[in-house]
Amino acid sequence: MKSFKNFIVQFFILFIIWILINNSFDTELLITGFVFSIVASSIFCFKCDVFSDIKLTPKALIYTILYIFVFIIELIKSNFDVAYRVVSPSLPINPGIVAVKTKLKSKMGRMILTNSITLTPGTLTVDIIEDTLYIHWIDVKTVKIEEATKDIVSHFEKYLEVIYG
């Protein structure tokens, strides 16, 4: 059952990508895309476990859209942060590597979490060991695990927890 769900999700992702990249709805294209997607997803997703934790409920969908908005806002903020740090003559940095904890269990969710952390203001995931993330923070405010977790992780985690569990 789980592998079937994996297969279906993978198939739809590939099929949508095929339509987007060809940019048309001709029957020939749909047929070839269907064949390619089925072949590719049966080769790669026969035993894979990437998409099995994804939740296909309306609430998860709403949270996905909300998450994308939050992410884009954070990305733009982080770029202005970078611009400020680079341009100001005194180079205001106070770097260090801190440890934070995550509650997420699914692999996909953890990947998206670390990617988001890398792209948000002043943080970069250096390593991940079990459920501890080691984060290079360009402006260290606290070295305590709980406070750093609250500062860096939680505003993404509360969305990802609903989507991936």
Added chain:
Amino acid sequence: MYKKLLVFATIFILAGIFLKLYQNFDGSKTLNKTASYYAKNGASEVGSTNIVTAIVVTYRGFDTLGEVTILFVAAAIIGFFLKTNAKGTNRIRNLRFSSEIMITASKILMPIMFLIGAYVFVNGHLSPGGGFQGGAIIASGVAFFLLANPTLSVNHKVLSVLESTSGLIFVLLGIAGLIYGGGFLDNRVLPLGKFGTLFSAGIIPLVYSFIGLKVGAELSNIISSLQQIQKEE
């Protein structure tokens, strides 16, 4: 000292030659005989939107067969030499495990890279691209997978079966052109179809798909044999 002088003299002579060439250069305003034939008759004879593909696969199809053979021989030689060298030593290197994020990302991105490779070689007769480029994209997908999972290896048997089957089908399609069309690799075995759609230009999409599979399998074979020798040492 003499050596340096010689180098400088050579550079100056070359510079003089190139300067002369540059002064006499005025880009050709008209196509020569062959090129103008291809440009005038390519679309109606072959039915391919991308004239480069028409030349590579149909007018000069035999050369393409030779290129694919060269690539095959290169892959075979690399595999051969690496295999004989690997036997003597059996020191085990402790490979570092790659991070969990990289593994997950490779699982997500691998199918997408393969799909894009397939897109490039299927659309060879409509847009820039074709078998060689698509095969290279597929092989870089395989390289990405091997970077993420250094302890795993690609199944060589599957690759060699894929490679030889697609090579065989490529030659068989050429012979079919000899029987049903006007010569080796003539593309009018299948109907030419409507100009500018996916199923057009006769057998060009089919031939390019098999070239793409063959090139992808060969390059992945090279990469995975290099990876394997790293692992075995």
Added chain:
Amino acid sequence: MKILDITGAILTLIGSIFIFLGALGVLRMPDVYNRIQTGTKASTLGTMLTLTGIGMIHPGWFGKIAILIIFIAITNPVSSHVLARAAHFINIPLTSKTVVDKLRESKIEEMENALKLEEEQKNDF
């Protein structure tokens, strides 16, 4: 039609400015990790904005540009994470301004634990 073109051009310009700031950051920052930080963020948003601008000028390429943006949003942070991890693995030093390095502390702790375990095993025999 005209408005789309102008918006696209402005977006492309903003994207290039961000990429330029990222390059400046790579030049000015003191160590590898800070350089990776500035480089990744600026180049990700800069490339996305540039691509969106091109998509506005050529609306027919929308699909391909969407795929490129998704691809960049996944691959860019992953590659910078892997680079930073490898840099820490081969002990590239952090800058002297650094306040704390928990990862090194945890690694040292792990090593000490392993040594202790070894000694205990030796004592057992």
Added chain:
Amino acid sequence: MIFNLLAILLGISTIVFALVAIYTKKLIFAILATGGVSLFASILYLLMAAPDVALTEAAIGSGLTTLIFLFILNKIKEEDV
């Protein structure tokens, strides 16, 4: 005019990268510079209206060849030590 300027700039950077690839002492820089030569050459091909060649150069020259060279460099280093 702009087209010519861009082509000349790309050509100069190709030559600079090629010189770096020849004269640098570290092999890894040489390999990366070779990749850079391919990258700039592929943009130059694209400017000169040969997208097929540009695609091949970008995929094989600057992608796969660099990767294979790096694999081999890793192997050689292991044997030296």
